[in-house]
Amino acid sequence: MIVERSMSEQWLSNTYVVADELGGHAVIVDAGGPVQPLLDFLRRGQMELTHVLLTHHHHDHVAELDAVLDAHPGTPVLIHQLEREMVARATGMMSPGEVLESGALVIEPIHTPGHTAGMLSLLVDETDVFTGDTLFKGSVGGVRAPGHTTYADLKSSIMDKLLKLPGHTRIHPGHTDPTTVADELEHNRFVRIWRGLDPEGSQPCRAMGDEATLILLGDDYDGGHKAWIRWPDGSDDIVPGSQVQRAP
Numbered sequence: 001m002i003v004e005r006s007m008s009e010q011w012l013s014n015t016y017v018v019a020d021e022l023g024g025h026a027v028i029v030d031a032g033g034p035v036q037p038l039l040d041f042l043r044r045g046q047m048e049l050t051h052v053l054l055t056h057h058h059h060d061h062v063a064e065l066d067a068v069l070d071a072h073p074g075t076p077v078l079i080h081q082l083e084r085e086m087v088a089r090a091t092g093m094m095s096p097g098e099v100l101e102s103g104a105l106v107i108e109p110i111h112t113p114g115h116t117a118g119m120l121s122l123l124v125d126e127t128d129v130f131t132g133d134t135l136f137k138g139s140v141g142g143v144r145a146p147g148h149t150t151y152a153d154l155k156s157s158i159m160d161k162l163l164k165l166p167g168h169t170r171i172h173p174g175h176t177d178p179t180t181v182a183d184e185l186e187h188n189r190f191v192r193i194w195r196g197l198d199p200e201g202s203q204p205c206r207a208m209g210d211e212a213t214l215i216l217l218g219d220d221y222d223g224g225h226k227a228w229i230r231w232p233d234g235s236d237d238i239v240p241g242s243q244v245q246r247a248p
Helices: 036-044 065-071 081-086 151-164 181-187 189-194
Strands: 002-007 014-019 025-029 048-053 077-080 092-094 100-102 105-111 120-124 128-132 170-173 203-207 210-219 225-230 236-240 244-246
Touching (some): 002 036, 014 036, 014 128, 025 100, 036 065, 048 100, 081 092, 181 189, 189 210, 225 244
Parallel strands (some): 048 077
Antiparallel strands (some): 002 014, 105 120, 120 128, 203 210, 203 244, 225 236
16 A cells, blocks of 8 residues: 655645555545645556545645546545535545445545544555544544534544554544554543543633633644533533633
8 A cells, every 4th residue: 555645734734645556546535735746646656546535524625626636537526425515526425334445445434523523534454544633643633613513422433433443553644643543542642531541630721711621731733732621511522722721
């Protein structure tokens, strides 16, 4: 398997080419750009682009979809059915558990809601998983973005699906650096609390302008922070760290 990545300087979002071999078949995962280096890579490697696979509908993951289709007209663009109408140039749908093939690549969509309702992670050849905005190196997706679902969904997507994969599985997130299942189980601070390895915090704070309890202020992929907070009714949330003010 060949994995080539391009990262947007503006959003730090990743676009990937995944190919079976040089001269073979390939897919593009997301299209936030810049896509031109990946289009050049496909051309140099004489690879046939069979699909564009979208993890979710957010702009920073689809902004340069037109450029991909201009270079490869007629390429199927697939996304979860819940988000099909949110991307004008999507042509079809991926269903969790229904395997896709691109040459020798075997791709299994996994439904990982939380950050969005139709978020998909893509497990390729049972060795590499593309996690969109669900799981990052050292961090997790938020559940306040457009089309989000719940904290419970996000936690289940990570703990019951992604981190149940073998430890050596390589994780290619929707933003910044790759990691592995084993590394996230050991080092991701959100995951460590979910596993019972570290204690929850209990500091009073204001989150999104309301009273809350700060369970964890963790690092985020962009050098900032992601906050796990608990509301007075006992419900939990994952919000941008910039939206949290800790009590003195």
